[in-house]
Amino acid sequence: MASSAPIGESSQAGSSSSAPQSSPGASRDGPPPAIICIGMAGSGKTTFMQRLNAHLHAQKQPPYIINLDPAVKTVPFARNIDIRDSVNYEEVMKQYNLGPNGGIMTCLNLFATKVDQVIGILEKRAPSINSILVDTPGQIECFVWSASGAIITDAIASGFPTVIAYIIDTPRTKAPATFMSNMLYACSILYKTKLPMILVFNKTDAQDADFAKEWMTDFEAFQRALQEEEGNDDGVGGSGYMASLLNSMSLMLDEFYKHLDLVAVSAMTGAGVDEFMKAVEGKCLEYEKDYKPEMERARKRREEQKLEEKEKELGRLMKDIDVGDSGKKREEPAVMSDIESSDEDAGQGILERDEDEEMEDEEGLQKKHERIRV
Numbered sequence: 001m002a003s004s005a006p007i008g009e010s011s012q013a014g015s016s017s018s019a020p021q022s023s024p025g026a027s028r029d030g031p032p033p034a035i036i037c038i039g040m041a042g043s044g045k046t047t048f049m050q051r052l053n054a055h056l057h058a059q060k061q062p063p064y065i066i067n068l069d070p071a072v073k074t075v076p077f078a079r080n081i082d083i084r085d086s087v088n089y090e091e092v093m094k095q096y097n098l099g100p101n102g103g104i105m106t107c108l109n110l111f112a113t114k115v116d117q118v119i120g121i122l123e124k125r126a127p128s129i130n131s132i133l134v135d136t137p138g139q140i141e142c143f144v145w146s147a148s149g150a151i152i153t154d155a156i157a158s159g160f161p162t163v164i165a166y167i168i169d170t171p172r173t174k175a176p177a178t179f180m181s182n183m184l185y186a187c188s189i190l191y192k193t194k195l196p197m198i199l200v201f202n203k204t205d206a207q208d209a210d211f212a213k214e215w216m217t218d219f220e221a222f223q224r225a226l227q228e229e230e231g232n233d234d235g236v237g238g239s240g241y242m243a244s245l246l247n248s249m250s251l252m253l254d255e256f257y258k259h260l261d262l263v264a265v266s267a268m269t270g271a272g273v274d275e276f277m278k279a280v281e282g283k284c285l286e287y288e289k290d291y292k293p294e295m296e297r298a299r300k301r302r303e304e305q306k307l308e309e310k311e312k313e314l315g316r317l318m319k320d321i322d323v324g325d326s327g328k329k330r331e332e333p334a335v336m337s338d339i340e341s342s343d344e345d346a347g348q349g350i351l352e353r354d355e356d357e358e359m360e361d362e363e364g365l366q367k368k369h370e371r372i373r374v
């Protein structure tokens, strides 16, 4: 179990008082939106975050930034909360004898045990911040498919209107089959997180995203492109099972596209960032209207189930006590909490950074890590 760095306080979080109306946070009452950046390795998540950060700073609406990538060496922007302050990735790998992906997942697991503190800090900061940006590990599955990824995402989404920005490397998605694979992945993330999603076609300075817009709005155009890729005229994707698989998948995706916004951006040049922020506003409204009520219903169901299970367990325990004590009466616990173990660790460990903190060099990081024992 990772021991924790002391909890620090930032006095520099962005102020909303001077926020221009174009900010998603400024035009809303209630909590600021959270944007979780997810994308394949190398799709440009970090560069996109850097661009958003610069854009929001230029508008005098500095975002609140959380880095959830424990393996990243350097991050080119200031973070308010950084997973690397709580867990030492190298140390975790060494101590638990893990590979790179296992190391990331274990770091996320350790961090997830402190998520209530992160939410506490965010709630405290909420009145004075305009938006929350969350960077995730490049090993997408470590975050999206891990229990800790879900715990962190759910915790943020339960308090803040949350939008998933799925970053796509446009030049690498030009081939119809790759495009479809990427869309299927986006579909699975949408299904897993159940949060509003924006498809961010990045690197449009190198390859425009017109083809993607066309394929997402014109089913026949995509079918034609698939046909051309396979180099045949006898039906999409050739013959046999492959043809029917591609046909069914593209039909399914056609329905899925209705729930998505597509934005073409270049994290490198800054093109499309305004459109992205507008899309975030739209998705925040969607979150309030559709996602939040559904999430609350799901949470209520889970709580009811948990209570039911606890009652069953308590019943079993009482029976065991009666049987095991051969008739001798024991003192019964007064309340449920008397028989539950308490998590002593739960209230400590998250360090909130000073926004003015310098970007760490290797030496600085090393020193920080020495404070952190895993």
Ligand SMILES: Nc1nc2c(ncn2[C@@H]2O[C@H](COP(=O)(O)OP(=O)(O)OP(=O)(O)O)[C@@H](O)[C@H]2O)c(=O)[nH]1
Pocket: 039, 040, 041, 042, 043, 044, 045, 046, 047, 048, 137, 138, 139, 202, 203, 204, 205, 206, 265, 266, 267, 268, 269
């Ligand atoms: N041409 C171009 N290159 C970009 C753009 N955005 C990012 N890149 C490049 O893409 C590469 C990967 O960018 P990163 O921001 O590190 O990508 P990432 O998704 O954070 O990477 P991981 O965290 O390792 O998964 C870098 O070489 C960037 O310079 C863009 O808009 N245009």
